[in-house]
Amino acid sequence: MLAVWQQVFALDAKFNAHRAPNHPNFRTLYIRRRNQLLREYAKGEESATRKQYLRIRAQLLQQRYGTSYDQTSLHSRSFSARSSSRVSVSESPDCVGGIGWESQDSNKEPLSEGVVPTKEAEASRAIVGGNTIAENYAFVGVHHIFDQHTAAVTMIKFANNDRSRLGCASFDGTLSVCNVTSNPPFVECIFRGHNNSVTGFDWSVANDLMVSCSIDGTICLWNVAAKSRLRSIKDPSGSEVLTCLFHPVNNNMVIAGNSRGTVEVLNISTGIYLRGGSCKLDGRVFTLAFEANGQLLWAGSSKGTITSFIFDLSTGKLSKCRKITLSEGSPITCISWRAWISREARDPTLLVNCAANVVCLFRVLDQEGSLKLKRRFFVRHKNNRCLVRSTFCPIMSFRQGACVVTGSEDSCVYFLDIEREIKPVVNKLQGHACPVLGVSFNYDESLLATSDYQGLVIVWSREKRLC
Template sequence: MATVWQQQVFALDARYNAHRAPNHPNFRTLYIRRRSQLLREYSRTEDPTFRKQYLKLRGLLLQQRYGVNCDQNSIRSRSISAKSSSRISESPESFRFQSENVSPQEMGGVVPTRQAEASRAIVGGTTIAENYAFVGVHHIFDQHTAAVTMLKFANNDRSRLGCASLDGTVSVCNVTASPPHVEVVFRGHKKGVTGFDWSVSNDLMVSCSLDGTICLWNIASSKCLRVVRDPIGAELLSCLFQPANNNMVIAGNSQGMVEVLNVSTGIYPRGGSSKLGGKVLSLAFDSTGVLLWAGNNKGTLVSFLFDAETGRLSKCRRVVVAENCQITCISWRAWISREARDPTLLVNCAANVVCLFRVIDKEGGLKLRRKFSIRHKSSLIRSTFCPIMSFRQGACVVTGSEDSCVYFLDIEREGKACVNKLQGHACPVLGVSFNYDESLLATSDNQGLVIIWKREKRPGSAAGFQNS
């Protein structure tokens, strides 16, 4: 209960942080970090009977001091009333984390089994809840002035975090330095940045924007190497490197086109575009770079085969996840272990669900395995697989939500799947990303705040899974 109370107080302070010293962002960051530290220290000796009273008084004082009401309850009530006429009916039950009526047998062994003794030994034999006990705030970044739409740690890197924002910039942060700091801010787009990706070797970064351009950045020199406009002048909403050939970049635009770009030459190859329809909001490759999935704002998910030699795209399978509900994130994961061999797709859909699909054939066909309810109707909510879940009994995914919380979901658990909830944000949580060893989790929100969470250290845990 003390941990929940700490996060509630921290979230209250975060809601008012934009009003605190508006011309001094460094002070705001320092203040909120110190508040987090004091809350952790105070809760060790604090009397639980005063928690509710303190939270209420703190809210009243902040409201009087800044002359605005940022109370979370009133925010939620306004949000619910504004959406009461929505096409999809909502009930209180729809926002509880529950799986659909899919039996463990129907899951098809999609997660590691209880016989994985060696795998459990690697992580110290701890439970899923213990492994994902992220409670403390490691650092807070607020260099962006608009929503941070996407976060991504560099490949196999525990320190460098990329952040894309609707303020038109992309930043790279070092989260393990002392102190953590922003290494570089890339300024080249004229409108909001909607997506980005690291190259395999982390020496390059590609970003796309509402201004209809793709930019290629050199990380070491902090320079823009190339700017390429969309061939039809449309807004670009998603992009990623082809994993086997980083000369190739795939982008999705607002006119429903999935396009292949040779970023080294700035040329769009013939046959490298395909019409999906709607607005292409999300893209994901498998590890080979042969299978590509794209999702749009109409609830449609389509798979493509990519020809590495010619850059040609061939449309294969089509699935409607939820009609006219935007698909905001797709994540692919090959469950490489002796216990679980099925490749899997994690999909955020603005029908208040996160969906888990099994990839059933070489053309990217999908079979729904489970659904989890979250609050998601309009924002660009993203989720991610936990990087080293295949070494554990069970497996977790993490997702943002429009209720300002971050949820850890055990996809093997029957019944209630939520094993942890973080409450430090004051508005919809958009981006989530783990570093490769799961020691740190980064989350971003609609106001531009980025929070770095650290794992709670537990005696007996494997060294590789603890925060340094």
């Protein structure tokens, strides 16, 4: 079954070079979605059905693109990859959602220490064209500037798989949604309902709902289309709520972290906090991140610790697993999860901002969320009040080399090549006049949004444009 699954994905990757040859971003997005569908729907299907599907799809692709296809040679390549340490789909039963974890078997060949696809990843590089990593991230033009907020915009986030809608959370107590691709760009709506600073928010999977949290101790649910508040729920202890996010699989559940160090699970539909869905940490909880299946959760605290949890989807129960201290007393202000989906690399990774002047890249080692530090980059970030954030570039998985983008207290935005230990900065954007807090790409990397401590939001593009 696994071999057939690999063949399906490899077949699509083979013909993908012929799809939209002038639009590499589209080709990359297509392969990402194909891989996601295979992970979600391959379970429980008969091998014979999969093989029949493979044959039919091969015929259709060959008729459409006219490229010869040797299924026998592909079959042999697929099986030889099963023993390789660089396969996107792990055979191990200790894998979550099709993403392989680093093997602990001493008899097996160890995985490469690299953090991105290997230099031999020619098929993956071909998908996104032959540009260098510096060319891919040469954002130099200001697309638009938004100034609807009167205080720090601490978090910005594009809607899921959406080029246009950008959400912004501000210390002025409001949450806004901007349309960045209309001509001209404009603010679609401003949600008012919190009585104090908005500290975090998240989009639902379908982008029809948003959830936000505030220092006023409430979590609010918003209907994006109706531009209205559906529900407001107080924290059980009356504490400031500092971070929140939807569960990636079940959007009825929202996970929140508060100023008393409690991570809590809330059924947003009923407004009830779930029994067993609460765990206590040291320090205030500033940031949360799920892996794609929602089985692993990480929380970052004001004490400089990262704690992993196992989440039981059926009950909403949280079980504390691993804890590491990155820098004693230096807050963890942002955690992002990403798994490589190329056939040449497979390691799930965490990107972490810490107010000790560092951005760190960790490899996730196992199903309990154990972490191994892979890269550490210097970024100006020492003020505990500045919640500097970073993000993975959305389609990094298919390139030789990969970038992350981070804000900084020196008013600049940095593009970091995570393969380089020396001189990793491949681009630096200068347009803000105070610490840059939030960063977010839209899904096809055509636009990058950044926000700062004074409430300004700048949308950048690769092409120069007068605002």
